[in-house]
Amino acid sequence: MTGTYEDDEPLTGELDLEDRRALRRVAGLSTELTDVTEVEYRALRLERVVLVGVWTEGSAAMAENSLRELALLAETAGSEVLEGLVQRRVRPDPATYIGSGKAAELRDIVIATGADTVICDGELAPSQLRHLEETVKVKVIDRTALILDIFAQHARSREGKAQVELAQLDYLLPRLRGWGGNLSRQVGGRAAGGVGIGGRGPGETKIELDRRRIRTRMAKLRRQIAEMSKARETMRGDRRRHQIPAVAIAGYTNAGKSSLLNRLTGAGVLVENALFATLDPTVRRAETPSGRAYTLADTVGFVRHLPHQLVEAFRSTLEEVTDAGLILHVVDGSDPEPEAQIDAVREVLREIGADAIPEIIVINKADAADELAIARLELREPHSVVVSARTGLGIERLREAIEADLPGLEREVRVLLPYERGDLVTQIHERGEVLKQEHVAEGTVLHARVPDHLASTLERYAELASTTP
Template sequence: MENAILVGLDTGGKTDITESLLELGNLARACDVNVLYTIIQKRDTPTANFYIGEGKVEEVLEAVNTLDADLVIFNDELSPSHIRNLENSLKVKVIDRTVLILDIFAKRAKTKEAMLQVELAQAKYFMPRVVGMYKYLSRQKSGTGSKGPGEQQLELDRRLLRSKITKLKRELNQLVKVRRTQRNKRKSNNIKTVALTGYTNAGKSTLMNAIVDYSSMHNDRYAFEQNMLFATLETKTRKINFENNREYLITDTVGFIDKLPHHLVESFKSTLEEIAEASLILHVIDASNPNYEDQIDVVEDVLEDIGIHEIPVIYVFNKNDIAKRTNHIAQNPSIFISALNGENIDKLVEMIDKILYNDIIRTKMFLPFEKGDIYSKLKDNSNIIDTEYKDDGILIDLEIKQSLYNKYKKYVI
């Protein structure tokens, strides 16, 4: 296990530096790194050579030597020159928050798509940073299928990374086509979709399992849930059926975090398209976290960056079994739940139902006996409340979609 010192720069922004470094510590522990000490510097802007001031570099060096640390982790993304200068001064490995997040994603990725997405983000991150990856650059002879005459190791590595990025993009595009075909098929069948989004570890997968449990279709294909950062990266979609014949698909997507690397957002865009194509978004929030408002802002900023607008949102304040919140929340519509123990899941499902099926009409229809095929279709695609058999046909009381109502309007009484 590596022993690390955390370093944060407080520029006086809206982010609480103490909370941000606590989160950095959790990210480090998720990578099996032991956190020894935390150092904070207050400055208006980063310095050009070391990111922090030279005096603070001396303080970090003293902590490294005293505590026998072999790793220094910065809370912000560092430039290649920052990393090179810091490693020359501190004589230990220096990484940033982005590398930690990429490492966690690499460990959690299970499906081929997630693996390709993470690998692409890593390649893009390291592309401008190959400068600092070698103690020296050596000139080597040319060889078949290798470098040109006198080409340096650095140039070869850059060329290999460019080839790798091109190859990964090509493979991802093939998977994206499949995903988009599936989405287009759902649209053509008028299947409504609900997307779960939120800060990492807010309880999205637990909520998905709770809704699946509550539905009339108990499904064994549950989503993985665990109290850890980025417990799941794969997009999982489950079909939800209710006794009133209303159904929709619910999709669990990757969680967000403060300072989420740009390369990751770019690489995971095909996954995040599931949110952009949804009929409704459930923004899941950890109500027990004292900084939940900042986390809401982080998620909404990312959603805005990927161009998600004008989709109805329900703000779902989860973990109320711990938080016990009853105070007013500015976000609307909102609801307090506990996905773990099922608190208010029924009320949340009602809210989802009301938004998704606001085009439902309560009506009565009379069908002659020879129109039994229409009755079968209505039985499969609407909520029949009451059926009465008359001498010359069937009288039905039902809730029906606007599209079906228009189609069979002549049978309405």
């Protein structure tokens, strides 16, 4: 049976009719205070938000867990969650995300709850944001804007602040708009940059001027970040020259990465039960049980649908992961969907080119996790260690696993690399020890000691070297 309903979206047999006709409430999300005496001044209120998501695939439990994560993000940003709603659809509505009829229903819920903001569980196109805002008559933001706001609140270092501002401007640029045409007027003289009479040309709208200023600021931020990343690269190069292997802690936000760093090194870095508490990487020295030194880097947490603007802006920071010889992939064993956490982190690792680096899955928070859930994870991820960074459970076993997997310069190779494979020459210099290098007509001949995983990549070029006179 086919047909249409109030949002003019075709019905299919895959979706339950009752689910499609209702905005489904997700229980247990409200953080509204029930007793006004709990605050000194009720007038000083946080942003009051209603969450809304579109459930297009997977189970209802997965859709509700996604909205619960959105609620945690909203609370981390300082909002008060009043209501959470999920709608079942084949795909998000291209005009208003949830459809015009459901947008009108959402407007009624906003009025009834007294909300001043709607947060959508997805990245909305500029037109979707505008149309939904026009219907519900309050501010509408999407998941990407929310995460960017949290990063802006938590950035502490000069580099972190510059990276967040760059990501925010990149997100804002296509969404720049004005109300009532106030950005569409043409300007000249001082407003056009001080060019004055004779230099104005045909004129420039206010919105075009703002876009130009944003692009100029973005170019300046990129230059600043490139300069700041040189200092980080110098420190990494110094560690490589001293042949100190690097281990990076990566994982989902709030999985316990900083707690694990403290437990392994006694670093004393900030540990907070909040999303994205760590933005600036912390690098500390650690030792294996046999006394071998290595560096351990704590990095920014990942999340499902991490905005690509953030991945690009934080690329210099994420180089701590890409330059590592081993990744400790921390997962929250007490999370309702730890497998989804692992998949989300691996997706980002692929995006930054770190998916080939050896990893140990560290199943954290074992003291709070269900035993069956941990057993399921161990079955799915055979190369894993169960720990509790809070109690110290399993930490010694993790130290032994790190020692066993710690990269060393185990293999001596002699290779002939064609000139178009300069990337491999760079990797040998960065991750190995070059004993001899010379340039011939066919390419670069290198005699070096390298880690095992890099030696396997170079095997085909070793054959070329053996045939070269």
